[in-house]
Amino acid sequence: MQHRRACAFRGTLGPMSGKSSEPSDPRTVRVQLVGVDSSDEDPPPTTEAPRPTSDEPRPMTHDPRPTPTSHAHAHAHAHAHAHEELSDGRVAGPFPHEKLDAYQVALKMTALANKLAEEIPRGHRSIADHLLRASSNTVLLLAEGANRRGAGLKRQRFVESRGECGEVGAAADLLVVLNMGSAADADELKRLASRVSAMLTRLIARLEDGKAP
Numbered sequence: 001m002q003h004r005r006a007c008a009f010r011g012t013l014g015p016m017s018g019k020s021s022e023p024s025d026p027r028t029v030r031v032q033l034v035g036v037d038s039s040d041e042d043p044p045p046t047t048e049a050p051r052p053t054s055d056e057p058r059p060m061t062h063d064p065r066p067t068p069t070s071h072a073h074a075h076a077h078a079h080a081h082a083h084e085e086l087s088d089g090r091v092a093g094p095f096p097h098e099k100l101d102a103y104q105v106a107l108k109m110t111a112l113a114n115k116l117a118e119e120i121p122r123g124h125r126s127i128a129d130h131l132l133r134a135s136s137n138t139v140l141l142l143a144e145g146a147n148r149r150g151a152g153l154k155r156q157r158f159v160e161s162r163g164e165c166g167e168v169g170a171a172a173d174l175l176v177v178l179n180m181g182s183a184a185d186a187d188e189l190k191r192l193a194s195r196v197s198a199m200l201t202r203l204i205a206r207l208e209d210g211k212a213p
Contacts, residue, residue: 097146102199106142106165109192110135113168116189119181127174134167138196145203155207162200169193 097103113135117128138161145157172190175181 095143095147097143100142100146100199100203102196102203103139103142103146105192105199106135106139106161106196109165109168109189109196110139112185112189112192113171116172116175116181116185120175121180124178124180127171127178127180131168131171134164134171137161137164138168138193142196142200151207151210155204158200158204158207162197162204165193165197165200169197 113131117131120128120131141157141161141164145154145161148154148157169190172186172193175186175189176183
């Protein structure tokens, strides 16, 4: 919007007479400003900086946060080494004893021992208690030995586990002799106990030779 200023200069020349006139006094010339309004003045220039458009490139900032790809790769690498495949195709857990076949077979032996103990009559509960205690100790002592660091402590726990395993085999014989429970299950229990004992014997021999189990 354009503002216009109108200035009119009016000279007081005195009375007009004919086609020519002369001012009576040069000092009597007056200047009158017409149509001046303070609102019509131009506004002062603004100092606001221009805003960048969306098309202008923005400066890149460095993000210190790690990318999820590196975390995923590290986790997958650690997971692959924490779980190893056993001889029968199963995947072991993170503990050292879970990587031993002797431990896995001992678990099967304990499960079968618990089944047979439930079939023992009330008058022979002492045999059932010995069977459950010996089978459980076989597993627990084997696991403790595998997680010990010193070779001497490992060997001691494996020897104790083998002793408990022998007690499980003897309890299986009692079940057959006393005709308590399933004879087929008792034979299977003794076979598993013999297998665990043989595995423990090999682990003990490796420790005596200075090798890791």
